Amino acid sequence: MNAPNSSFPAIPDGAPADTSPDALFTAFREGSQKKSNRFTFTWFVAAAVPVVLALGFFTLWRANGTSFSVVTPHGIKVLRAGMTTQEVGGLLGHPLTLQKQGDQDCYRYGRPNFVNEVFVVYSVCYEQGQVRDVLTHQYSAWQIDPATGAFIAPGQEPPAPKNPAG
Structure with missing residues (x-):
């Protein structure tokens, strides 16, 4: 049973024939051509998200950011x-x-x-x-005040009702 991209033959029980340290760590060498597509896609998304957000904020700033209110x-x-x-x-x-x-x-x-x-x-x-x-x-x-018709300033309490008996 050979692995599809194996650089060394496998013995019948599935273990590699060459068990030297050089053969075991071939995936970690600089010359290794095998790269993960998932890893590349993750970095692409990680770089694209801030760029898209920056473009969105820039567009909003250009549309609304240059105006300010001077209603005085x-x-x-x-x-x-x-x-x-x-x-x-x-x-x-x-x-x-x-x-x-x-x-x-x-x-x-x-x-x-x-x-x-x-x-x-x-x-x-x-x-x-x-x-x-x-x-x-x-x-x-x-x-x-609906009962008396008196004006009540903001923050003031309405006047106490007058006692008709008194």
């Missing part, structure tokens, strides 16, 4: 009439919502929250794809 009173002042939606999007980031006003498309930008008593939302209106107007809307985050 100073940042909104850099907008000029005639700017396109892409130019405004590059400065202000993604809008909160779209609102139609007649033949104008108005996109709202800002950071609404219920922590501050007041927050500002800016509305950038476009006509034919170019900035026509920029409006400032100031909103109050206060609550209204």
